[in-house]
Amino acid sequence: MTHVLQIDFDIDSFVRATLAEDLGSGGDITSLSVIPADARFDGVMQSRDAITVAGLPIAEAFFRALDSNMTIEILVEEGTAVPAGSELMRLSGAARAMLTAERSALNTVQHLSGVATLARTYVDAIAGTGATLLDTRKTIPGLRQLEKYATRMGGATNHRMGLWDAAMIKDNHVAVAGSVEAAVGRAVAAKIENIIVEVDHIDQITPALNAGATHLLCDNMNNDQLHEAVALVGGRVPVEASGGVRLDSIRAIAETGVNFISVGRLTQSAPAADIGLDFAVA
Incomplete structure (x- = not known):
């Protein structure tokens, strides 16, 4: 063998x-x-x-x-x-x-x-929903490749391997850039192919999409908000749920229709x- x-x-x-x-x-x-x-x-x-x-x-x-x-x-x-x-x-x-x-x-x-x-x-908990489990960058320094390998062995899919393979625009980036539109626009101008935008509120979704986001990360939204976000996006880009996801809550999150659910505790805890x-x- x-x-x-x-x-x-x-x-x-x-x-x-x-x-x-x-x-x-x-x-x-x-x-x-x-x-x-x-x-x-x-x-x-x-x-x-x-x-x-x-x-x-x-x-x-x-x-x-x-x-x-x-x-x-x-x-x-x-x-x-x-x-x-x-x-x-x-x-x-x-x-x-x-x-x-x-x-x-x-x-x-x-x-x-x-x-x-x-x-x-976690993968077994969302079986049949169509949602995919993602890991995160919350890994032990120096062991990311090994830990992300291990999540794959458990049936999860790797999110970003590092800061280099996709842009992820978070609230601090938006705060410095001035707005979601400005932050996304600069990433588009830099010809970055994969632009993930973290949104905390439903009213951030349309500006992010209009500016060129290719993936939305809905951070700490409740299930009603996730349902609304999925409906508003209408399949134009993948929708990811993240933040505070637990084993006893992940299936209900998956059933909102999101494409991905990221869970930091896979490697962190x-x-x-x-x-x-x-x-x-x-």
Whole structure:
């Protein structure tokens, strides 16, 4: 089973930096002093909860960085929903290497699988409505590519990857520019193709559309306002709902007819998945 992450992220550099942070200048003094150099372990990584899996190939990279000859079998495809007690990976190799890489590997898989699992719960909550779940830029600095990869594994769609791939005109931009029309007009003049405009009030929608907005983000509007916004836009551009979206409220929001719903908590507040690694002397 081949597992390659198709993401624009330097996994090798990430692994090196993460291990360097953990090892410092003294190395893994516990394993070096307690574990014989020739000792070998067999290990099984398994989920203790029902989760959606993400990040196993990165965990593999951590182990291989310290033991290139380690035998590793990934048992589950990325993005797969598995029940509690599922085996995710089997390993066999140098005991010191396995123990040293364990925490970094688990931290990564626990975090990314936690993000994927939370995304999946939100995606399932709006199934059949026609609305698409989006993530946001509320990511841990340096980990955006990985976290947005994890939301995709959970069935969500990526919003902007950064400040470079779409303009998003928010209230502070409007305040400095002077008006919605002025802000959007300047983005149009700059020949920006994708111009997302955040609107807080219904009366901002028509000026934004007339000025050239290609996507409307309705911020913290209630469901009645979202219904009105969707009707007013009439399909001319996509309509996105954002702000304070919860699992218990997202389906009603989706049923207003919006095209997208963005949820910052997918990456900002996802709890780590409960995943462990159990060892046995080979």
